[in-house]
Amino acid sequence: MKKILIIVILAIIVPLIYLIFSNYNNIPKLDENVKEKWSQVQNQYKRRADLIPNLVATVKGYAEHEKSTFVEVTEARSKVSQMNINADTLNNPAAMQQFVDAQAGLSGALSKLMLVVEKYPDLKANENFMALQSQLEGTENRITVARKDFIEAVKLYNLELRTMPGKLVAAIVHPSAQVKETFTASPTEQEAPKVQF
Template sequence: MNVRQSLRSSWPVMALLLLSSLLSGCGINNIPTLDEQAKAAWGQVQNQYQRRADLIPNLVETVKGYAKHEQETLTAVIEARAKATSIQVDASTLDNPEKLKQFQQAQDQLTGALSRLMVVSERYPDLKANQNFLALQSQLEGTENRIAVARRDFILAVQKYNTEIRTFPGRLWHSVMYSNLPVRETFEATSPDADKAPEVKF
């Protein structure tokens, strides 16, 4: 094979490499990258809410030992936890605004029930001094802060993704190649001060 034939046979490969480098530099990969980042951020939101849900049974049992007359409050927490854990929003349903709203409302109800439980706990000095309760309270407070951070990170990830598919050149790539990826809803506060971590200090 002479030099001319060698160049002719390598031309398609060189053209493909050149085209690939041009496309990678023009933002064609931004949309799927930002989509995956938004999904990963949502995964962290779910992880933190699950962490909170896992703390609740021990917290309820500890409170029950000292506050047996607060059955209504304890039942409200248990029921709110059951409802919150029954509604799951994963990557496949993340673009369903109705499902996301249901998830938010269930988590807000659980936050409210936990707040009422903490208020009730104030009436029982022995409970407030219990080491197990203090450890659970500290873990719950840390988890609420992690939830706030995870929600913020998800909102920022969605904002970047939505901005990309609404502005040039992302809008062009979205219409040509990624039209199946919709504008995504953010996880908005649905109750007063829902963007702040609840106060659970004693």
Template structure:
């Protein structure tokens, strides 16, 4: 009986030692960093959705003052429809074709919004409308949040990709996580894409 207790104590001590050694050697880094990538991507989508949710009210407000700008308004509505129709799940983050389609749709919406804001310059009553000013401010804030979310996603992808390409992460990747591929990252699809659209008119 004492021998059994002694053996059990040593087995428990061995398991605790192995657990602490493995946790300190980076074995969990790859799945942890992968979860950070997915979380950062969810934040990117969240901010793009926030922007999409602002657009119907913005379009309606502009329409009330500038009905003759139907072509521009229609372009914004159509670009919003395209952008919201492309969804990227966590499983699609390593698919360059899907990522590029998503980025292009969002870039088209950014361009359409920029044109809409430029059009509003011609309508002093619109520019001074409180609802328009509030939406303009929210849109500018959202564009800044999108930029921050994209930056955080890029950093998370860089950390993950670096881990699986360098020692000791490369070893753990080949032994245990070979089904977790290199992640695609954002690439600018339009000139000055890293900058938020200019929406200040003062």
């Protein structure tokens, strides 16, 4: 009778011990994986927080440079067009100097515009805005991928805690392990980011 009892106890305890030892590290590994995936989500949020203001400032810088060039050309052209040249002006040195100065101002503004056109054939503002749009989309996609990875890691962790043998192992050796909440977007996060220039 004692032999049968010992065999039954060993038949129960040995597999249980094997099960615990073979699955002992699953919960800590999965927990660390969840933490790592959440860190990646935070990393992407930080990237967005760092990237977007810099991109907006860069594009604004280009737009302001080009805007100032266009304003300068428009103002210089306006000054030239306001001046009326007639026979009397040719004999008036002060009026002639004003005309020459206005033309020189327009020439300088046009030269500046031509340099911009040579350096930036499309005046680059359009390309910069497209680059900003692409970076915004890329950043949002990175956040989406990081969130997806986090949700998957939480799912694997929760499955380990809610299915056998993980549930048994958790109850015996990791009693503090709790099912984790998955990612939930707040109403603010559900809104698309708004970029204003």
